[in-house]
Amino acid sequence: MQRHGWTLLFHNGLVEQLRKLKIAAERAEAADPGGFEGNANVKLYRALSRMLLETIPGDPAREEYRQGDTLGAAYRHWRRAKVGRRFRLFFRYDSKAKAIVFTWLNDWAVLGEASRSGWEADAATKQDSKG
Numbered sequence: 475m476q477r478h479g480w481t482l483l484f485h486n487g488l489v490e491q492l493r494k495l496k497i498a499a500e501r502a503e504a505a506d507p508g509g510f511e512g513n514a515n516v517k518l519y520r521a522l523s524r525m526l527l528e529t530i531p532g533d534p535a536r537e538e539y540r541q542g543d544t545l546g547a548a549y550r551h552w553r554r555a556k557v558g559r560r561f562r563l564f565f566r567y568d569s570k571a572k573a574i575v576f577t578w579l580n581d582w583a584v585l586g587e588a589s590r591s592g593w594e595a596d597a598a599t600k601q602d603s604k605g
Contacts, residue, residue: 477531481573488578495519521557526576530555534567534574 475482484492495515502513510516530539539553555563560581567574 477527479572480531480534480567481571482526482531483573483575485575485577488576491579492519492522495522518558518561522561522563522579525555525557525563530563530565530576531574534565535569539565 496519498515499510499513499519502516503510506513534553539555541550541552541554543550544554545552551566553565553567555565557563557579561579563576563579565574565576
């Protein structure tokens with residue numbers, strides 16, 4: 475898929491998350507055709523769609539996506555976009571290849587008592603080992 479001159483690539487895990495979210499949003503719309511706009515799944519799906527297809531491809535190098543040494547110096551190339559207050563969308567981009575790879579979406583509430591920085595480092599390590 476092409477957007478704003480960038481080739482967008484999606485990890486299978488993220489695709490599955492988006493598929494489930496889309497089904498939940500469609501279910502909300504079917505259940506309440508007049509009031510589905512206020513449903514959390516609908517709002518999240520729309521915000522993610524806008525982020526994936528417009529906002530990030532518009533400028534993946536935005537300063538707000540940088541993490542610095544949050545994951546350690548070896549992972550500076552990872553970017554993180556905040557979606558609302560709860561969700562973080564992780565991606566990488568290559569300006570020479572004009573490609574953006576979206577990898578995963580996390581939710582701190584689901585992680586329970588896990589350390590945020592510890593979980594991010596573990597997730598990045600696992601992601602790098604997958605390729």
